[in-house]
Amino acid sequence: MAVLSACPKEQLREREDAFHIQRVERLWNGDHLLRGREPGTDDLQLMSNDYLCIQNEPALRQAQAQALLNSKADLLMSSIFTMDGSPMQQLEAAFADYMEGEEAIVCQSGFAANVGLLQSIASPSVPIYLDMNAHASLWEGVKAAGARGIAFRHNNPDHAERLIGRYGPGILVVDTVYSTDGSLCPLAAIVDLAARAGCILVVDESHSLGTHGPGGAGLAVALGLADRVHFRTASLAKTFAGRAGLIVCSRRFKEYFRMESNPAIFSSGLLEHEYVWFLEALALIRKADERRKRLREISEMVRWRLDEIGYDVGGGTEQIIAIESGTEPETQHMRDALQGEGVFGAVFCAPATPRNHCLVRLSVHSGLTDDDLEKLTTRCAAALRALRNEMS
Secondary structure, three states: OOOOOOOHHHHHHHHHHHHHHHHHHHHOOOOOOOOOOOOOOOOEEOOOOOOOOOOOOHHHHHHHHHHHHHOOOOOOOEHHHOOOOOHHHHHHHHHHHHOOOOEEEEEOOHHHHHHHHHHHHOOOOOEEEEEOOOOHHHHHHHHHHOOEEEEEOOOOHHHHHHHHHHHOOOEEEEEOEOOOOOOEOOHHHHHHHHHHHOOEEEEEOOOOOOOOOHHHOOHHHHOOOHHHOOEEEEEOOOOOOOOOEEEEEOHHHHHHHHHHOHHHHOOEOOOHHHHHHHHHHHHHHHOOHHHHHHHHHHHHHHHHHHHHHOOOOOOOOOOEEEEEEEOHHHHHHHHHHHHHOOEEOEEEOOOOOOOOOEEEEEEOOOOOOHHHHHHHHHHHHHHHHHHHHHHO
16 A cells, blocks of 8 residues: 655645754754845955956946847847857857867856756766765756766865776766865866776866966866866856856767757846856956966965964865854854954855855955955954854
């Protein structure tokens, strides 16, 4: 006799209660962990992924506004219907040239790019090997493909190779700069492993596109590996400060993807003023060597200073600096101490991190002045003293 499942409404209510009652009310004492107080004008806000500070560039904003005012009504439809010579194809050609790829595909978001890509290249019979810290959208792509996702230890090609030896060739997936701790992928070793093991290689350049490599073309180009990576993806909501995603691929794959990827088929394409923004941003970012240099200097300086003060900033090296904070209640105290001194970072907790391994992420940018860095050092030191006094 079949066992009837619980009422769907009751199941939903239980899940809502688990969040609102057990997590928000009891664990967080009614205060949403990811928010805290509202930042003021003198506070240091280090939550944005606009690493080169292009969002408020007058020339970019003016170009986008002009395009919006002058364009006729866009056709709101899936991009699979877009004709040759469209703004979308112009932008794709520009990105392919920029990243030294054969073709590029503009997607609705970085999430859509990663989910759509893995859904269209994987299957239940193909194992997918992912760095355990890979973007959540890549893991969602595994689910969309109905495939088996196999995690290997972070930045550990040897562990990945042992797993491939056990389960067979498949798809190997990494980020170039990891979004939780700012660590850099050992990409050359990963590329060699993929070639040796006969794996398809997918590399997410979301946090290195614009900030790494010549003209900001990404880590694969910087290391001379672009032609050895089968697929590169990126969110354009980071350094490019817009709303879109990107896949760099072969010409043959591009048309297949348009007709196979569910996010590509069943979502509307971008609007004309959005394409204009990215073209203008690309021109600016190509020439932004001084901003990239400044970003590198700031990243190294802030990470070193926080370590000297006594913060646990993990093993990262890039512009994302993660302060490890522990459980959610411990993280709430850390957040309050930092915000109390005027330092605002982004709180990461489950499901973005493993449970009880939360962190406060500081994303630095090229616009920080020497005075800002002095303030950041002084304020973070004061926050840590206050936190230790509270715990003693």
